[in-house]
Amino acid sequence: MGPMGEFDFIRWLRERTPTDPRVLVGPGDDAAVLAATHTPLLVTTDMLMDGVDFRLEDVDPVRVGRKAMGVNLSDLAAMGAKPLAAVVSVALPRSAGTSLAKQLHAGLAEMAAQHDCPIVGGDTNSWDKPLVISVTAFGVPGPQGPILRSGARPGDWLVVTGALGGSILGRHLDVTPRIAEAIELQRNARLHAMIDISDGLAADVHHLVEESGCGLVLDADSIPIHDDARRMNDGRSPLDHALSDGEDFELAFAVSPEDGARLVGVQLLDKCPVARIGRFVAERGLWIQQHGERRPLPPQGWVHRFEENDP
Amino acid sequence: MGPMGEFDFIRWLRERTPTDPRVLVGPGDDAAVLAATHTPLLVTTDMLMDGVDFRLEDVDPVRVGRKAMGVNLSDLAAMGAKPLAAVVSVALPRSAGTSLAKQLHAGLAEMAAQHDCPIVGGDTNSWDKPLVISVTAFGVPGPQGPILRSGARPGDWLVVTGALGGSILGRHLDVTPRIAEAIELQRNARLHAMIDISDGLAADVHHLVEESGCGLVLDADSIPIHDDARRMNDGRSPLDHALSDGEDFELAFAVSPEDGARLVGVQLLDKCPVARIGRFVAERGLWIQQHGERRPLPPQGWVHRFEENDP
Numbered sequence A, B: 001m002g003p004m005g006e007f008d009f010i011r012w013l014r015e016r017t018p019t020d021p022r023v024l025v026g027p028g029d030d031a032a033v034l035a036a037t038h039t040p041l042l043v044t045t046d047m048l049m050d051g052v053d054f055r056l057e058d059v060d061p062v063r064v065g066r067k068a069m070g071v072n073l074s075d076l077a078a079m080g081a082k083p084l085a086a087v088v089s090v091a092l093p094r095s096a097g098t099s100l101a102k103q104l105h106a107g108l109a110e111m112a113a114q115h116d117c118p119i120v121g122g123d124t125n126s127w128d129k130p131l132v133i134s135v136t137a138f139g140v141p142g143p144q145g146p147i148l149r150s151g152a153r154p155g156d157w158l159v160v161t162g163a164l165g166g167s168i169l170g171r172h173l174d175v176t177p178r179i180a181e182a183i184e185l186q187r188n189a190r191l192h193a194m195i196d197i198s199d200g201l202a203a204d205v206h207h208l209v210e211e212s213g214c215g216l217v218l219d220a221d222s223i224p225i226h227d228d229a230r231r232m233n234d235g236r237s238p239l240d241h242a243l244s245d246g247e248d249f250e251l252a253f254a255v256s257p258e259d260g261a262r263l264v265g266v267q268l269l270d271k272c273p274v275a276r277i278g279r280f281v282a283e284r285g286l287w288i289q290q291h292g293e294r295r296p297l298p299p300q301g302w303v304h305r306f307e308e309n310d311p
Helices: A002-014 A061-078 A097-114 A179-188 A201-212 A227-231 A238-244 A257-265 A306-308 B004-016 B061-078 B098-115 B180-186 B201-212 B227-231 B238-244 B257-267 B305-311
Strands: A022-025 A032-034 A042-049 A084-095 A119-127 A133-142 A155-163 A194-198 A214-218 A251-255 A274-282 A285-290 A291-297 B021-024 B032-034 B041-050 B081-094 B119-127 B132-140 B157-161 B193-196 B216-218 B252-256 B272-283 B285-290 B291-294
Touching: A002 A097, A002 A119, A022 B021, A032 A084, A032 A119, A042 A061, A042 B041, A042 B081, A042 B119, A042 B132, A061 A084, A061 A097, A061 A133, A061 A179, A061 A194, A084 A097, A084 A179, A084 B041, A097 A119, A097 B291, A119 B041, A133 B081, A133 B132, A155 A201, A155 A257, A179 A251, A179 A257, A179 B257, A194 A201, A201 A214, A201 A238, A201 A251, A201 A274, A201 A285, A214 B285, A227 A238, A251 A257, A257 A274, A291 B238, B004 B119, B032 B081, B032 B119, B041 B061, B061 B081, B061 B098, B061 B180, B081 B098, B081 B180, B157 B201, B157 B257, B180 B252, B180 B257, B201 B216, B201 B238, B201 B252, B201 B272, B201 B285, B227 B238, B227 B252, B252 B257, B257 B272
Parallel strands: A084 A119, A214 A285, B081 B119, B216 B285
Antiparallel strands: A022 A032, A032 B041, A042 A133, A042 B032, A084 A133, A155 A251, A155 A274, A194 A251, A214 A274, A285 A291, B021 B032, B041 B132, B081 B132, B157 B252, B157 B272, B193 B252, B216 B272, B285 B291
16 A cells, blocks of 8 residues: 555544543554553464465455454453453555455454454555455453463363364354453453463463473363364364364363362353363373373374374 | 474574563463553554565565564654564565574564563464564653654744665665654653654655644755765655655654754754754645745655656
């Protein structure tokens, strides 16, 4: 976008930026200015690229905007945080012009508004290459402060929201960041550690194990498998999909057995089921247990993937 | 970068991330956590693309990293702010791999360290397209609070740091963000409005005029012209280059005539000259005055560019 195209677009954006007491200066100056929060500030950033994270020729750009904002808000949810604000940078394919920018903004703004997250600035560029969109989101801690990956203890339960696997059938573009659920969970249980499932359950719980310096045994039969995982029908088992597929954007968290039993028993998040899928142990490592047998689980996912590739 | 490549790179980054009292959680969790600042927070973001903002085949990636951080720090300087932290997202060409990531990081980290700005997180991706690098930087206000574009008043002087034009000869890759100078200026003068010169003097002072709701008369003979502008030798005058070229990353700011006269007379920034180049007027508009004649100046730059294009 040439300078005047960019300035026109900034004007268009400013007209669509609601006032917000948390935002002292919004889009259009050299920097945005946020009001002092008097709490720690959380910052996360995620970049999506056409052809890697979505295919612009197949997808409504509004949905791409929703996803770009949603994956960042999911990272805030994984810290137990509330959104404070976000900024957005884009490299637009020159041929698509301003209409693409406006559609992306519609999706970004819709997702941001659903989670009370003002978009306070950005940078709009164009080039003759595919779309790139980078969002940086800021948050303030929830009632238990930032929930890190490092607080799981031997004996804790691993609990997960929702159901896993097969997001590639479409859900990977329809992120539901578990912001409200993470706040609600903090009102009902002490969360020792948390992560969102973006790279796949096995890979992501591997981070919990590494950062917490303990081990984890997953219970294969307890893992909630999404209907999409059963519909994949590609020779890999639904469980394999639930362990290895990414972009579920559900939360996996460590709680005491007492808190875990109450959460799972009461099912307090009535639109979002929670399930116990494993227990943390003192010995470092990651295992999966099924039919009484315990096997190491590589962070890349289900061991069968490697067996299939063996000669 | 595949998942494990990314995790190895995050480990490499964490080993290179110095501890900082402002950073409670650095790279490697779902979000970084910054300590509470108890002041407004400034946020700016800029994205650079290979083939648009630099040509990776001609330029040391360390220099690209320096520029990507530098342009963001320049935006903080334009608000009179001090850097607090930054995050970096990259889309790396797959063929370049980890060595490019490490070289970029070296440049980013070098520029950030020079201005006391910890890099607290990021997102590392790869694809089969050219390099994209997006930085978001946070700052805290300087002694006079955020200096906006909107505070210039009729009668104010427009003062500029450094010399302008011809940055394309190489300086556009060697950004010197005027962070320290902006702080020093605030100790010696009341800054009414400020901007950094990224799109070109005419375009950027046009923003000051628009946002402040007044007018500005530039004095052509007072504009400090960089030696690079004289060396361009492309048929456009050095003054045209000083008015129209972008990426000088100098500061242009409005001060009272009393403050302006003292700043320019004393030259208190001894490694960085300051010059009075215009005065704000009540009538809205942008003009340039030379040899006693005053002409309108379009924000795109020197009027000769348009005359040259006329049939």
